[in-house]
Amino acid sequence: MKPFNRTVGGSAVTLLSVAALLLSGCTRTTGPVTAVGTVSDPTRTIVVPALTGPTVNLDAGFAPAPGTSGQTASTVAATYQAGASQRIAQLKVTEGTPVTVGQELATLDTTALKAQVAVTKADRKVAIAQVGVLDDAIDKTYTAEQTLEANRAKVTLAIDTLTSTVSDLQKAKPQLIRTRADLAAKLSQAEYLLAHYPPVPPPGTPTKPELQANIAQLKATIAGLDAKLAEVNAALPKLTSGLKQARAGLAKLNQAFATLADARSQLRGLRDLAQIAAQSADIPVSVAEAQLSQATLTSPVAGVVTWTAGVGDHVITGAPVATIRETGPAKLTAWLSPSALSQVCVGDAATITGDWMAPGQTMSASLTWISATADFPPSSTTTDETHLTRAVRVELLASGELPAGVPVEINIPGCHPTAGQSEQDR
Incomplete structure (x- = not known):
């Protein structure tokens, strides 16, 4: 075999001959074609997700003690914002470990995320309990005027709870908007990639079915958000309006002990608002739990782990944690001259051999794709022809696994009458 000679002369003639061959298709049976190809190396990189979450209320809805300012915002959430580094707490695989789709690979430090979930659940518990508290308050207005002072305290607690809930929702809303914007951007990228899917996707590029599945999942998630x-x-306008009404009711309770009927009406309205607050309290919990679930990294493909970061490493958002080489039938790439291109068709059977294989060992393959354009082949590509400035890239799928990156010799017997010629004919 001789290397391609990248001379300038004759390039126009070569392009015309390639175009003519692509248009003519396979119409005859010819002799075998031999080419040197390379086994592709399909790898997938697992990266650190962007872990963000709402700032949570550490008072869990309770008013601060007299003489103290109270801590109304968690300081741990600030360390889990987009762009911050994450610590790898556990690695469940090592180099050479075979993995399946969905298998857990690593876990990031979840201390702050778990605390965040616990605090939002405490807020929710208080909000739900407040509904029953207000029910009791309404009943007590019928018993005696001496219960008015106790009811006034309960209204104050309810106002604090509503204020805490409004604060949580106001903090959760921007996070939901940012998350939706991130997902919308990912959806746009996925749809653009699907609409402009390259004829020869680079290694690691998702397949069209994977892209379609990702697009469907992103759309469903965006709809949920x-x-x-x-x-x-x-909920926010109702809660804000309700807080105003509740404060007005508290003022009336302070002004007159005899206005039990008015106090009862205010408590009933407050109970309805507390019900809204209790129902809305699930939102901060859902956001916190979603962030916690992202701290467990799983494999999107079946394959073999080729590299991992170390336990205890601090890695930023988007940094690699592990790489996986996909398993399954090997994909091969080769370059054919225009004259050889006229003798092969998509769907042709092929035989693979290599000087690294055992004597007499071969593997079957099939020609799966032929480029519609000619280009400069790599300098390492060899052929039995000289003075070629262009060649056409083809891809084959082997019947079994082959070592990534190794060279192989490919023998294609020739066209069969019903085969297509290029990617437009597939």
């Missing part, structure tokens, strides 16, 4: 945002947008 839109529903949550609608709930927040509907």
